[in-house]
Amino acid sequence: MSADFSRSTQAYRLLEEEIVTLKLKPGATVTEAALTQRLGFGRTPIREAIQRLSWEGLLNIRPRLGIVVAEMNPSDFLKVLEARHALERLVAGLAARLASKDDRRTLEAIALDMREAAAKPDVADYLRLDKAFDEVVSAAACNPFAAKALAPLQTQSRRFWYRHFGEEDLTPAAWSHMEVMRAVAAGDEAAAMDHAENLMLYLRRQATTLVSGSGQAAAGK
Incomplete structure (x- = not known):
């Protein structure tokens, strides 16, 4: 496993946990820069984590508006x-x-x-x-x-x-x-x-x- 892949996986797991445990609340708007600072990872691992969580339906990427944590019904x-x-x-x-x-x-x-x-x-x-x-x-x-x-x-x-x-x-x-x-x-x-x-x-x-x-x-x- 490469170091980059390992960091991306770690970033994904931490960001997923923040969303699952509602530390990042449904409907909240975040930025890539804020998540980089919050989780202590570089831009590439955070970007890959965001893409994965977007595919999983937990984040909505809205161009020019930011990244929105998915609502819950x-x-x-x-x-x-x-x-x-x-x-x-x-x-x-x-x-x-x-x-x-x-x-x-x-x-x-x-x-x-x-x-x-x-x-x-x-x-x-x-x-x-x-x-x-x-x-x-x-x-x-x-x-x-x-x-x-x-x-x-x-x-x-x-x-x-x-x-x-x-x-x-x-x-x-x-x-x-x-x-x-x-x-x-x-x-x-x-x-x-x-x-x-x-x-x-x-x-x-x-x-x-x-x-x-x-x-x-x-x-x-």
Whole structure:
């Protein structure tokens, strides 16, 4: 891995976390220069991170107007999960079948760390571990097309989760993720797919509750 690529990846992860955890608020306008100063990276890594996050739908690049952090609509959470559902099953099953020994050991370690983050509770740490989990499983699945389609959906999901749920449901969310990780680590393809299905159903129930609550609040105005 080149130094430039490594810096670009680091810049992307830091900027993504700033957006997911709402340190950069929806609708906020930022500039490349401000982000360079904020994150402590050179222009090239920041520019590449901005382009990637624009493709993922978290930043909107508007010529002469700046870079705008994407707004959030609760109803979009359900749409994100609808698109994500089948891909998660596919990737979990492939990862259980194809993961290396190092991948499996890494997932076991992430599962333990995630349990600790949920117990504290530490939402930011939990979401970092969720990102690590997603990246390990997607790489282990050896299907770059599925991984490329899935990554922005996972990031959008984390952002909605941080804003609307946070500590509230951290333990059941962590447990659902841990079941997927353990099945992948054990090489149990059927169980990995089943647990990925259960995770998606759990998240979709949460999203449905969110949308229903938003609709009721709007009707009551």
